[in-house]
Amino acid sequence: MPVDVQSDRVVITHGESVAEVLLWGATVTSWKYKGIERLFVSSKAVLDGTKAVRGGIPLVFPQFGPGPLPQHGFARVSKWTWGGLSVENASETRVEFSLLPEAIPASQKAIWPHDFRLVYTVALFGSSLQTTLRVRNLGTAPFEFTSLLHTYLRIKDIDHAGVVGLTGYPFADKVTETRTESEPRLSVRVASEVDRIYQRVKNDHITVEGTGVGGGAIVIHKSGFDDVVVWNPWVDKAKGMSDFGDEEFKEMICVEVGNVSTPRKLGPNETWEAGQRGGRRRPPVLVGEGQNPKFAFEFLAHVDMKKTTTKFPAARIKKIMRLDEDVGKVAQVTPLLISKALECFLQSMLEATLVETRARNAKRMTVAHV
Numbered sequence: 413m414p415v416d417v418q419s420d421r422v423v424i425t426h427g428e429s430v431a432e433v434l435l436w437g438a439t440v441t442s443w444k445y446k447g448i449e450r451l452f453v454s455s456k457a458v459l460d461g462t463k464a465v466r467g468g469i470p471l472v473f474p475q476f477g478p479g480p481l482p483q484h485g486f487a488r489v490s491k492w493t494w495g496g497l498s499v500e501n502a503s504e505t506r507v508e509f510s511l512l513p514e515a516i517p518a519s520q521k522a523i524w525p526h527d528f529r530l531v532y533t534v535a536l537f538g539s540s541l542q543t544t545l546r547v548r549n550l551g552t553a554p555f556e557f558t559s560l561l562h563t564y565l566r567i568k569d570i571d572h573a574g575v576v577g578l579t580g581y582p583f584a585d586k587v588t589e590t591r592t593e594s595e596p597r598l599s600v601r602v603a604s605e606v607d608r609i610y611q612r613v614k615n616d617h618i619t620v621e622g623t624g625v626g627g628g629a630i631v632i633h634k635s636g637f638d639d640v641v642v643w644n645p646w647v648d649k650a651k652g653m654s655d656f657g658d659e660e661f662k663e664m665i666c667v668e669v670g671n672v673s674t675p676r677k678l679g680p681n682e683t684w685e686a687g688q689r690g691g692r693r694r695p696p697v698l699v700g701e702g703q704n705p706k707f708a709f710e711f712l713a714h715v716d717m718k719k720t721t722t723k724f725p726a727a728r729i730k731k732i733m734r735l736d737e738d739v740g741k742v743a744q745v746t747p748l749l750i751s752k753a754l755e756c757f758l759q760s761m762l763e764a765t766l767v768e769t770r771a772r773n774a775k776r777m778t779v780a781h782v
């Protein structure tokens with residue numbers, strides 16, 4: 413069955429992808445492809461519907477951050493209604509959840525007294541996940557809102573993570589309370605608390621490197637959202653959060669697509685929709701696709717499998733390659749090519765190290781000379 417509806421959650425399966433969505437906040441709490449989890453959920457997250465989930469993809473609506481409503485609005489702390497399976501075919505499995513004002517506490521309805529319908533769609537494709545928010549104004553007067561998909565991505569190590577695709581965009585830094593007109597870096601790294609709102613981001617695909625999946629990166633394609641928030645609480649803030657482990661900031665990064673710097677206005681009977689689709693970055697292609705394949709082709713053309721010997725054992729290389737979930741069958745000649753490339757790399761590195769060692773008049777070559 414592509415959908416398993418339980419009392420408090422729905423598990424969706426499509427091929428080798430599985431996602432889990434809590435009715436509480438319609439929070440996606442798990443997204444696995446080939447058994448590998450892509451989302452981060454804190455070991456201390458509260459999942460019983462008494463507070464927003466610390467992890468997964470909490471949904472922020474109709475208010476981002478603090479304001480008259482509780483922080484990040486009511487959508488993430490309301491029980492959504494299961495709307496059913498809307499698409500099931502070979503390329504996708506799609507389900508829906510909805511939220512109406514009836515599900516909102518009276519105290520919050522008094523602060524945001526609008527008639528609306530939210531429909532949240534969660535779709536699994538081959539190896540990607542798409543989440544889309546649709547807002548409809550069912551009232552007679554316009555209303556304004558901010559919204560965001562607060563995606564917590566699981567990463568291997570924060571020291572090696574980076575967000576690529578934000579270069580040149582202005583951002584408001586909530587930690588330093590400053591504004592920068594143009595992000596200079598190709599990759600936004602995290603080495604202290606980071607809480608930034610990148611604005612009017614036209615680039616529709618943001619790459620999060622260092623996730624340890626899909627060649628090490630996940631690409632988020634956004635549609636309909638203008639802003640991208642990058643957040644990591646780092647040491648002190650992590651310690652101050654009761655639902656977050658002290659060291660867990662090393663394993664996560666939030667890359668949140670949303671409309672937060674300028675609220676959206678929606679007239680009576682109008683509908684607005686925005687979403688994101690996340691998937692593995694396709695691993696680099698060794699031969700072809702715009703790269704110079706000359707060396708590889710020449711090498712392959714002259715390989716005599718029986719006579720070719722390499723310094724590094726081909727079987728071991730093949731085994732290491734197969735650890736990557738993106739690697740399927742490995743042609744016999746590929747480990748040989750990799751072994752040769754490795755030999756060339758080591759040789760040139762050693763030669764350069766030797767030059768450095770001699771330049772320093774050292775008798776022994778050490779790591780410092782590399």
Ligand SMILES: O=P(O)(O)OC[C@H]1O[C@H](O)[C@H](O)[C@@H](O)[C@@H]1O
Pocket residue numbers: 464483484586607608641642643666668
């Ligand atoms: O602790 P929460 O209410 O879930 O908010 C967590 C974080 O969400 C966003 O990323 C905001 O930009 C941060 O300022 C906030 O700290």
